[in-house]
Amino acid sequence: MFCSISGNVPEDPVVSKKTGHVFERRLIEKYVQETGKCPVTQGELALDDLLPLSTNKTVKPRATPATSIPGLLGLFHDEWDALMLEMHALRQGLHTSRQELSHALYQHDAACRVIARLMRERDEARAALDSMRETLRAEFEAKKRGGEEEGTEAPSKRAKAEGIPQSAVDDMAAANAALSKARKKRAVADSVATPEDVAGFTLLGSHAVHSARSGGILGIDTHPDNSNIVATAGADSTVQLFDLSQQRLLPALKGHSKRVNAARFAGAGAIVSGSADKSVRIWRAAGAGPEDGYTCAAVLSECHSGDVVAVTVHPGQRYFVTASADASWAFWDVQAAECLKQVTGDAPYTAAEFHPDGLILATGGADSVVRVWEMRGQKNVAQFEGHTAPVTSLSFSENGYHLATAAADGIKLWDLRKLKNFKTLSPYEGGGACTSVAFDHSGLYLSVGGPDARVYGAKQDWALVKAWGDVPKKGVTALKAGPDMRTLLVGGGDHTLRVFGEAA
Template sequence: MALVCAISNEVPEHPVVSPVSGCIYERRLIEKYIHENGVDPMTEQKLTVDMLIDMKTSPLVKPRPPSATSIPAILKALQDEWDATMLHSFTLRQQLQTARQELSHALYQHDAACRVIARLTKEVTAAREALATLKPQAGIAAPGYLPHPTYGAEAGPERAEAPMEEAGMTEEVLQKLQDKATLLTAERKKRGKTVPEGLATVDDIRNYRQQASHVGLHSASIPGILAMDICLRDTSRVVTGGNDKNAVVFNKDTEQVMAILKGHTKKVTSVIYHPTEELVFSASPDHSIRVWGIQTAQCAQLVRAHEGPVSGISLHATGDYLLSCSTDTNWAFSDVRTGRVLTKVSDGAGGALTCAQFHPDGLIFGTGTEDSMIKIWDLKERANVANFPGHSGPITSISFSENGYYLATSADDSVVKLWDLRKLKNFKTLTLDDNYEVKSLCFDQSGTYLTVAGTDVRVYLCKQWQELKVFNDHTALATSVRFGHNASFVVSASMDRSLKFFSM
């Protein structure tokens, strides 16, 4: 029967299966038969259109016509296919050549643009260096100094090559220092009763890992970051001082350089970021201390308080006065608003001063000497009130705890000593590895943790003086270390040119 495909050699165009007989039919023909008879043509059993089952088959491949089966026809088909393939290959080669030419032209333009940018950058740098000398002489002041009417007078950085004359500490200055100390002491007693909210825990510190490393802040030809400080108002901002004679202000959140401060004639060994204003202080063995406006990247004040290299600086809690020390055995107290030296005192029989740090209250401060002595001074009386012997080698760093009771000191003897300022004695000595070099000490703002930088970077828990974490990520000596807000991160600088951030 024509309906039954099994009898025919042809494959139906739309095959269906009858569930009654299991035979395959052409849908068009079986539907016509069902409408006329209502039964399966093979078994004569009742069958409806809805009962039919569609079959899924591959598309019908029709054979070549007889005219295409001859040898000449096959050769022509192969020739046509070869011609199409060659034409496609030729088109692709043309497109590739065009793309190569466009890329070569773009790379040439990029290289030319880079050369122009490098030349312009060099010219801008030279212009800024010239302006750093010329603008302050015209009395241009950095933003943040404007509220002070005396600022900017005598602001020329080259106005005095010799040390300045002492202006004297007036009763007004002394009263200002006393009022600030009274206020800070009262605030500290309140804070001392509670742990700051959000302070990093001991477990947090132990889980700190390197999160970022920046090596492009200072020159690669004269490598080494010698000093670093963070802004207490915004701890994402960091200032570094380098062997390349520059200070650099960097934002860790945006990973952008905010300012490059050029003007020192020798390496920058100490830097401080003002806690409330857009100002930076830097000191150098070129005998000078410079005050910089960050927004203008210009030197606004030059303080020449010493005849020898400046070895350390510390900002008073008022933000208006700067303590400095020098290898000329003198320490000086200067007004950063006017650039004037208010008082200068010689250490007398002591050796060269290597570092200096204000007590949190601001009425006393400590200095370290080359002959291994730590000296505590009364600022108002300008007198040496206590001495802490015990180290061997020049003192490298001193740091007061926020609570005002503890003083941490280090020297070239691979130990860190903790001193009780109430009892004036050494109550704890942290012995480090043999030949360990300590270059920087820093308590966090709560006085809970102490960090040590040198051969590596270490964090200790205060009171228990337990070592919590050691960071060995630097490839050279770590020269400076600081804590972020609530010890949320640790930042360190090194002679390997890198500025590294450690956190969770």
């Protein structure tokens, strides 16, 4: 019996009761389901018309070509041909893979040669640049010596090249001796606010001190003799004075052409401001008191070629330092309105702060590194690395042992005696950058600004004491603690000065 469709002996035969033809069950059922007809007669045919046949299945029927020796030889010959064709294809694939590998190795070798040549050219260019710098430096020194011999060079330029005058060094050393001695004897006053007092602070006042069109308070400082007199540095290019006791604006200091990044009182009779217009201005009191206003006594623009981003005044009030985005900081004499020394660093500066004793300066850079400078020799004596973003603010504790630094990745506290980071605070893990940080005068509290304003307690193992959400949507940009930590001044991304304290 042979299947009428395949012509082979069926393994599961069925017969059509209409036509008598034998089929392989799987073939005829598929054909009937698709057409409904008999494949031989093309007559109507249904699955019910197919009857199974009983066959002896002990020996599976051989295929027709395998029923004789010539047929078997033909099958073996076909298998041999197929095997040879497969081996030929594999050999061709191996040859192609070898060619591709050889080409890839050649490209790799060529790329290595090109990289080596570029690195050699880079090193040669660096060497040439260093040589040019040395040549220019030698020419500059020669011209400087020639100018000194002819008496044509300005004293300020000679001072910047030679270093801080010995008289200024002596002044800072005397101030350091007096301040450090007094600090050892100073005890924390009983009038300092307790953590419970700080936790009870509320918003006492909100004062619009700058232009609403160019909002933003970038710096806050208080008068050394009258803490009710506040100076704020604004994005509207002015320094605004405000009397907290009378809640009134005092005459503004106008003259900068771009935003004022920092403003500090330099003693009772002067204010120093630094601006994005690359200049520093010294303002002197026009009368006996701050309410009489200040006038611009000097515009200093000979040192910095970039934005002046920070101003910090020496504790002795006779000198101040400015830091700039041109990767330099400068040491100035307040009375002489003269730059005594300019020091170039490795990266644009973003913050600067004097140590309470006055012989150490800390700077923060756009490279996330905090550098500590010894002022007598203007040498970088320590570097603190750990932040992953530019440093935005610095603050020394009043006892002189700790330095707090702020960046977008949080707050780090450094031990100046061991030169290491001993505490890291992450106030805004859910989002938001730390923009400002400030110790109070007692050193017991650390204020932090970012999406909100908050205070941490040093005696509480730097635990959070209080956080305030009553700040502008643009966040906090400047902080200043009042005497005995009884008030906290907060400047934000808008034009408003906020005062937090104990409700009357």
